[in-house]
Amino acid sequence: MSAYLIRAVSILGGDATDLLLHGGVVAAIGADLTATGDTGDTVEIDGTGLVALPGLVDLHTHLREPGREDAETVESGTQAAALGGFTAVHAMANTEPVADTAGVVEQVWRLGREAGYCDVYPIGAVTVGLQGQQLAELGAMADSAARVRVFSDDGKCVSDAVLMRRALEYVKAFDGVIAQHAQEPRLTEGAQMNEGELSGRLGLTGWPAVAEEAIIARDCLLTAHVGSRLHVCHVSTAGSVEIVRDAKRKGWNVTAEACPHHLLLTDDLAQTYDPIYKVNPPLRTAADGAALRAGLADGTIDIVATDHAPHPHEDKDCEWAAAAFGMLGLETALSIVQETMVDPGLLDWEGVADRMSYAPARIGRIADHGRPIEVGAPANVVLYDPAARRTVVASESASLSRNTPYAGMELPGRVVATFLRGTATVLDGKLQ
Amino acid sequence: MKRHLLSAADLTRDDAMLVLKTAEELRSLADRPIKKLPALRGRTVVNLFFEDSTRTRISFEAAAKRLSADVINFSAKGSSLSKGESLKDTALTLEAMGADAVVVRHGASGAPHRLAHSGWVRSSVVNAGDGTHEHPTQALLDAFTMWRHLGKDGARSGDNLEGRRVAIVGDVLHSRVARSNALLLQTLGAEVTLVAPPTLFPVGIDTWGVETSYDLDAVLPKADVVMMLRVQRERMNASFFPTAREYSRRYGLDGKRMRALQDHTIVMHPGPMVRGMEITADVADSDRSVIVEQVTNGVAVRMAVLYLLLSGANGSDHHGEAPESETDA
Ligand SMILES: [Zn+2]
Numbered sequence: 001m002s003a004y005l006i007r008a009v010s011i012l013g014g015d016a017t018d019l020l021l022h023g024g025v026v027a028a029i030g031a032d033l034t035a036t037g038d039t040g041d042t043v044e045i046d047g048t049g050l051v052a053l054p055g056l057v058d059l060h061t062h063l064r065e066p067g068r069e070d071a072e073t074v075e076s077g078t079q080a081a082a083l084g085g086f087t088a089v090h091a092m093a094n095t096e097p098v099a100d101t102a103g104v105v106e107q108v109w110r111l112g113r114e115a116g117y118c119d120v121y122p123i124g125a126v127t128v129g130l131q132g133q134q135l136a137e138l139g140a141m142a143d144s145a146a147r148v149r150v151f152s153d154d155g156k157c158v159s160d161a162v163l164m165r166r167a168l169e170y171v172k173a174f175d176g177v178i179a180q181h182a183q184e185p186r187l188t189e190g191a192q193m194n195e196g197e198l199s200g201r202l203g204l205t206g207w208p209a210v211a212e213e214a215i216i217a218r219d220c221l222l223t224a225h226v227g228s229r230l231h232v233c234h235v236s237t238a239g240s241v242e243i244v245r246d247a248k249r250k251g252w253n254v255t256a257e258a259c260p261h262h263l264l265l266t267d268d269l270a271q272t273y274d275p276i277y278k279v280n281p282p283l284r285t286a287a288d289g290a291a292l293r294a295g296l297a298d299g300t301i302d303i304v305a306t307d308h309a310p311h312p313h314e315d316k317d318c319e320w321a322a323a324a325f326g327m328l329g330l331e332t333a334l335s336i337v338q339e340t341m342v343d344p345g346l347l348d349w350e351g352v353a354d355r356m357s358y359a360p361a362r363i364g365r366i367a368d369h370g371r372p373i374e375v376g377a378p379a380n381v382v383l384y385d386p387a388a389r390r391t392v393v394a395s396e397s398a399s400l401s402r403n404t405p406y407a408g409m410e411l412p413g414r415v416v417a418t419f420l421r422g423t424a425t426v427l428d429g430k431l432q
Numbered sequence: 433m434k435r436h437l438l439s440a441a442d443l444t445r446d447d448a449m450l451v452l453k454t455a456e457e458l459r460s461l462a463d464r465p466i467k468k469l470p471a472l473r474g475r476t477v478v479n480l481f482f483e484d485s486t487r488t489r490i491s492f493e494a495a496a497k498r499l500s501a502d503v504i505n506f507s508a509k510g511s512s513l514s515k516g517e518s519l520k521d522t523a524l525t526l527e528a529m530g531a532d533a534v535v536v537r538h539g540a541s542g543a544p545h546r547l548a549h550s551g552w553v554r555s556s557v558v559n560a561g562d563g564t565h566e567h568p569t570q571a572l573l574d575a576f577t578m579w580r581h582l583g584k585d586g587a588r589s590g591d592n593l594e595g596r597r598v599a600i601v602g603d604v605l606h607s608r609v610a611r612s613n614a615l616l617l618q619t620l621g622a623e624v625t626l627v628a629p630p631t632l633f634p635v636g637i638d639t640w641g642v643e644t645s646y647d648l649d650a651v652l653p654k655a656d657v658v659m660m661l662r663v664q665r666e667r668m669n670a671s672f673f674p675t676a677r678e679y680s681r682r683y684g685l686d687g688k689r690m691r692a693l694q695d696h697t698i699v700m701h702p703g704p705m706v707r708g709m710e711i712t713a714d715v716a717d718s719d720r721s722v723i724v725e726q727v728t729n730g731v732a733v734r735m736a737v738l739y740l741l742l743s744g745a746n747g748s749d750h751h752g753e754a755p756e757s758e759t760d761a
Contacts, residue, residue: 122607133720192541195635196635197636198636199635199636200634200636200637200640201636201637202541202542202565203541203562203563203564203566203611203642204541204542204563204564205564206567206635208635224441272547272549273542273543273545273546274543274549274550315517317518317550318518318520318546319519319521319538319540319542319546320542321539321540321542322518324541345553
């Protein structure tokens with residue numbers, strides 16, 4: 001295994017220093033490091049102008065395998081992740097078959113290990129077949145080789161209050177967390193976009209903010225009542241931010257995520273009727289976006305998660321109502337966080353490391369990721385050039401799908417290198 | 433005019449008046465023995481109907497044929513769409529047939545917009561009703577009908593609908609007719625009041641620039657036009673109103689309510705009517721009712737739209753002038 005000696009890099013935006021990755025760990029940090037004898041072939045990288053961040057951790061990725069290998073595979077999805085600076089992703093359970101048994105989660109976990117581009121932590125379904133009727137074997141998934149700690153019916157809401165209560169209670173036995181896709185189903189029947197002035201004009205069925213907020217409020221109360229742990233997926237409204245803020249103030253064990261697209265994009269894009277902008281929960285108003293950014297800055301929103309949702313071309317190349325919900329996110333997440341949070345001064349690089357690495361690893365209970373860049377820590381590191389600018393080209397994605405809403409958009413920053421336990425998965429912006 | 437007619441908002445006041453005046457000239461043809469004009473000879477108009485609407489399709493078909501265009505009717509229901517053929521594939525097939533205009537009716541809001549802006553077809557796209565979004569030619573024929581009765585001669589100010597009060601009553605939430613009419617009538621200077629129970633107004637209605645009311649009886653005496661919208665009985669199953677009977681009692685137009693109207697006020701309905709629900713038979717068949725005339729006017733207005741769109745696309749410089757009749761020669 002090669003060693004990497006990164007010269008004059010800025011760790012989390014700090015003063016330039018050298019950084020030696022060797023033996024799978026951060027071997028040394030300091031000025032004018034020299035490659036020691038036992039490091040063999042040491043590769044030197046000029047880190048001037050680059051920021052070193054801990055390897056990013058995504059708590060919300062759709063890898064589509066098994067079942068929809070035409071949209072994404074574990075291999076292609078983890079390649080996209082590595083190019084985006086991620087060293088660990090949590091794979092959502094809404095595959096075919098659903099990841100609701102120890103067998104399926106172990107299969108996904110194994111595929112991740114074989115692909116080798118980043119670590120894959122399967123998320124287990126809360127209910128059998130995501131049907132919202134009966135608890136899946138959460139304990140068996142927790143005890144499996146995949147060591148599942150995050151459970152979610154994402155794509156669907158665990159809307160039954162009793163089932164949600166039981167799930168929250170049950171996972172306490174193994175320190176699990178329920179990651180809720182908060183969407184009151186009756187209030188969102190046939191919903192196509194954010195309910196507001198525009199949905200009325202465009203004649204697209206509205207997805208009202210209250211359908212998200214009502215579930216979050218209920219789940220926060222249930223979590224407090226049974227003393228468990230709740231994670232709220234893709235918070236998208238200003239009202240949701242307020243509810244989470246209030247729950248945290250009360251000391252309840254609630255965490256929340258925001259997606260890059262909700263930080264940057266707004267519902268007026270639906271005016272194009274181009275379903276590249278169709279996502280669930282939908283793009284919201286500019287005021288909602290501002291509330292999310294403020295919540296992410298003050299820690300109300302704990303993490304950024306991508307909700308990377310690949311879809312084959314034909315599922316987006318059609319009329320809005322017939323199109324699938326979801327958009328790609330892994331390869332653009334860090335750039336969008338820079339654009340929406342770092343460049344406007346809402347978050348520094350230490351804050352980015354927290355929201356995109358430390359905190360998601362903590363919520364997912366994974367020990368080997370989300371560690372500060374310190375001597376002895378696993379060498380999961382990203383080198384990022386915040387001064388670069390690039391125009392997003394859909395066909396350049398490592399994902400098998402092309403449904404990025406950012407195509408043609410100029411975004412700041414570029415992932416130069418990603419190291420997974422000291423092995424480069426990306427060097428000079430290219431997959432290794 | 434723009435190349436496509438996707439929304440009533442695509443029309444300026446000049447555009448809309450041009451359509452109405454062209455339609456007026458074309459309508460006089462209807463009374464002549466030979467009803468055909470050579471204006472669109474050699475051009476192909478495709479009626480692409482993904483949703484059943486015999487009346488709208490026949491109206492467009494008659495309009496295109498009277499302008500001597502070749503007409504291809506494509507009804508997706510029960511044919512390729514049920515086998516999973518997409519809007520795009522169908523569009524590409526039609527494009528290969530050399531369509532100059534595609535008249536599209538689709539159950540999904542925005543489908544005509546997609547057709548026009550996705551690079552699938554090069555032809556002009558006319559929205560013949562998309563989901564719960566818009567139905568601009570319906571709004572044009574409605575405005576034409578109002579203009580013939582209230583605008584042309586008896587207008588208070590100028591040759592348009594300036595200051596005329598139009599009440600549109602019924603299921604605004606699900607109505608593409610209401611959306612297109614609200615836009616077009618404001619463009620033409622009319623004052624629009626939408627009347628419905630609160631459940632049948634969309635969120636954000638306050639930004640439409642129209643008046644709204646929950647009280648039909650308060651609105652009727654001031655209206656110059658009362659347009660009743662179709663209300664499906666099934667809406668009560670989704671609790672938009674308790675029962676059909678209560679809806680009719682509060683928002684239906686019956687003989688008693690009709691007597692509250694001013695003498696000149698006309699009653700309209702885009703059809704198909706649910707008699708006994710939003711309108712009673714005696715009102716629909718009364719002298720005030722212009723519902724049958726709306727159908728006649730529909731052909732003239734669609735002729736005008738096809739003529740103006742295609743003669744413009746042709747690059748010919750008689751854009752805007754009404755075509756001369758063959759029989760005039
Ligand atoms: Zn979700």
